[in-house]
Amino acid sequence: xxxxxFAIRRGSGGAGRYRGGDGLVRELLFLDEGSPRPVLAVPHxxxxxxxxxxxxxxxxxxAVRQTRAFFLGRDGYLVDNPRIGPExxxxxxxxxxxxxxxxxxxxxxRRPVSPFDLARHLNLGVEEARDEARASxxxxxxxxxxxxxxxxxxxIRVVHGRESVAEFEDGNFEAFAAVFADWIDxxxxxxxx
Numbered sequence: 001x002x003x004x005x006f007a008i009r010r011g012s013g014g015a016g017r018y019r020g021g022d023g024l025v026r027e028l029l030f031l032d033e034g035s036p037r038p039v040l041a042v043p044h045x046x047x048x049x050x051x052x053x054x055x056x057x058x059x060x061x062x063a064v065r066q067t068r069a070f071f072l073g074r075d076g077y078l079v080d081n082p083r084i085g086p087e088x089x090x091x092x093x094x095x096x097x098x099x100x101x102x103x104x105x106x107x108x109x110r111r112p113v114s115p116f117d118l119a120r121h122l123n124l125g126v127e128e129a130r131d132e133a134r135a136s137x138x139x140x141x142x143x144x145x146x147x148x149x150x151x152x153x154x155x156i157r158v159v160h161g162r163e164s165v166a167e168f169e170d171g172n173f174e175a176f177a178a179v180f181a182d183w184i185d186x187x188x189x190x191x192x193x
Contacts, residue, residue, distance in 0.1 A: 058118075059101070059113065061118055062113055062114065062115050062117070062118045063101070063105045063113055064118075065117035065118040065120075065121050066105060066109050066111065066113065066114060066116075066117045066118075067105065067108060067109060068117070069109075069117040070108065070109040070110075070111075071083075071084055076139050077136070077139050077140060077143050079140060079143070080143055080145075080146055081143075087108060088108070091104060091107045091108035092104050092108065095107075101113075149172075149173070150173035150174075151170060152168075152170070152173075153170065154169075154170075155167070155168070155169040156168040156169070156176070158180055158183075160183075165179070165180060165183045166179040166180040166183065
């Protein structure tokens with residue numbers, strides 16, 4: 001379904017002493033191929049989570065695992081990988097709603113959306129999952145540290161309830177991260193009593 005027109009119907013409230021309010025015009029087009037908007041959102045690579053409507057959850061999880069596998073297979077790591085951001089921007093975010101979800105994933109990973117990587121992840125035994133996690137952490141030792149300033153072109157404000165925890169706007173990202181880390185540590189200290 002696509003909304004073709006949504007407007008106020010001027011003068012539709014009638015004449016007279018107690019004129020009613022104007023009505024609305026809603027023109028909807030029901031499409032044979034469904035909605036032009038994708039049901040699924042871009043995956044979060046590090047957390048392994050995705051934002052998706054309930055009925056698309058499994059497809060979104062498949063895309064998350066497939067995208068992670070693509071970057072890990074090619075680069076060996078995700079954290080502080082300078083190639084990931086620009087590639088996600090061009091393959092997933094820039095096209096926005098102009099492409100179906102499956103095409104977005106295939107553009108980046110060069111494979112149609114598949115359950116393979118999700119099934120592999122879900123079928124790992126405890127020891128296998130632990131060994132993979134340890135190997136991933138070990139690989140990070142060989143990743144060169146970021147030496148340039150972090151420029152996100154964004155304002156970030158971390159809020160907990162009514163408490164402003166930390167803020168960043170193209171300044172010193174390390175200081176921002178340190179303030180946030182100290183706040184996290186203080187929560188742990190408070191919890192321990």
